[in-house]
Amino acid sequence: MQHQVKLELMDTHAGGDVSRIVTGGIMRLPGTSVRQQMEFLRDQADGLRRLLLEEPYGIPEMSVDLIVPASHPDADWGYIIMEVMGYPIYSGSNTICTATALLESGLIKKQEGVQTFTLEAPAGLVQIEARIQDGVVEAITCEGLPSYIHTYKASIEVPGIGPVTYSIAYSGGFYALVEAAELGFVLEASEERALADTAHAIVEAITAETEFEHYALGNVGPLPFLHFMGPVLQLSDTTYRSRSATYVHPGVICRSTTGTGTSARLALMQYEGLIEPGDSLETVSLRDTRFVGTYTGLANKQGQDVVENRITGRSFVLNRAEVIANEDDAMLSPEVVQSLRVLSTQRT
Template sequence: MRSIGLVDMQSGGDVSRIITSGVGHLPGGSVLEQMRYIQKHGDGFRRLLLSEPYGDPYMSLDLIVPPDNPRAQAGYIIMEAMGYPLYSGSNTICTATAVLQSGIVPMEEGTQHVVLESPAGLAHVTAENRNGRVQSITTQGEPAYVAARDQVVEVPRFGRVKYDLVWSGAYFVLVDAASVGFEINADEMPELAGFGHALVAAARPQVTQEHPELGHVGPLPFAHFMGPLEEVGTGGYRSRSATYVHPGVICRSPTGTGTSARLALMYDAGEIRDGQWLETISPRGSSFIGSVLGEAQVGGHRAMHSHITGKAWTLARSEIIVDLDDPLVDSTDLEGVLDQPV
């Protein structure tokens, strides 16, 4: 029997399950190397906690691990139904809140700067803390860039669909929602999920699995549906947005990486400038704010630095007991990952 310590958080409606204890030492130096080890030798752990009766595929997992970079106070590996995204805005917001409120990183009253190491690199976090609680998190991950514009794919039952390909911690296909008949509201979520599944499956063969600096990043995992832009004052924009996670999930939040991808597309087209911001609103009405920080370079691509601001709430602190004799537990690749028996 093995024990796993958890803190469940939500940001924008998306649940992140933060794993604080119960996993042994993972070989590798960087968090990326530790992620690749558990991906290859311990994927049963991800499947266990994202499947009934221990969890569900709409959750994300964030495993706290030792950082390799001396500038980071903690590391985290992100696990989802689609696999192992290298970076995620909502997961970073939840993880940063959890490590501060649980004391893994000592909390300071007021504005606190924290550096976390994700598989994609360093996430620079600014937390606003008051009376022992995190009021908001602003996170800056790795830069985003447009990898390809004006791509077309034939999607079964939907016909030819135009998309742009953007990297923002993972590859996203970005689609104008109105062009495929969606307004992006809660009632459309089942249909959006079905369309997203067909779109990603069709686009995967023509989308690269290589990143110019990170190497192999796996098959296309995400689609982001863009609503019309509404100008807000002189410095900002607002837009309904939805992110699809393969296979079959429409996120409850607009997602941080989806927001970054939209910003990168706008920045590349000259539609938004340094210092301006975009509020993305999910089909369920939750929102994140993404702000443009400035130009960057990734390989030969013109890229963009941005940060995402949101808030996370604690749902539960718990301990799961995993009995390796349970017939519902596939223990094949768990014993090398889980800590010693309780």
């Protein structure tokens, strides 16, 4: 008898980055918080992430978001983010996609005009503002995590490249921030492969020399992100624009500029005294898709000055699907099959 696992998905994208939203077929996970549920997936059932991001079902450039019941009484739903690098505790583009999927699936009922609700990420509660016109989700604004500069203008010798100047920001994950022009890039789509190769070498070099600790979370793992920064253009007294590209280790250049990448840029601009509360930065990707980050204020958390911010973008639904995984498919590793047996509520 053939044993199958069925998962209900809604594929979405924000700025070109595809997020596969798992809306059904997975059991309720153990844990008293979304963070604990994420840790269970990471440590006990990583096969779900691998199934949907690896051949033949997906590619590493995608992300996966599992919708789960919220554990916090103030949250409407929870969600767990899965990417090629593992399990980030927060992501702006994934949050925009998940919020859109919840509205489009009816799990959160749409309301015309500006609608607000709360989600629970592994990082904690996230306030969402959705702009809806004629039943269409036209924009999602979500809170970025409090962001800050950990290291400013350090230098490292990178094999095959030479000396590289970088800063380190935290915005939901640690980011190396580098000036694209100093490395010979203008941030066009034709440079994507070279950007990925360059970023890989820089991240490997930094990781070999340095570990980074968050002021509250401690060691959150090796450096996962690098953000290439284009020149900043001032459009008005309060608005700026910059071409940008975000790299996820290992090997992926995001289609969008990413929400956390945009938050990291805001942290650097604030650190350098270039923006004031209320100012916004529009980041523009290799594919000319855009997110807008707004600097809302400076706070002090446990002795660390942090930049509070919001990210605005738009997500589109690509398809609704039922994924069927056959347990005797040779393309599925034993680890993936075991994870699916543990997690699935729909097996035949």
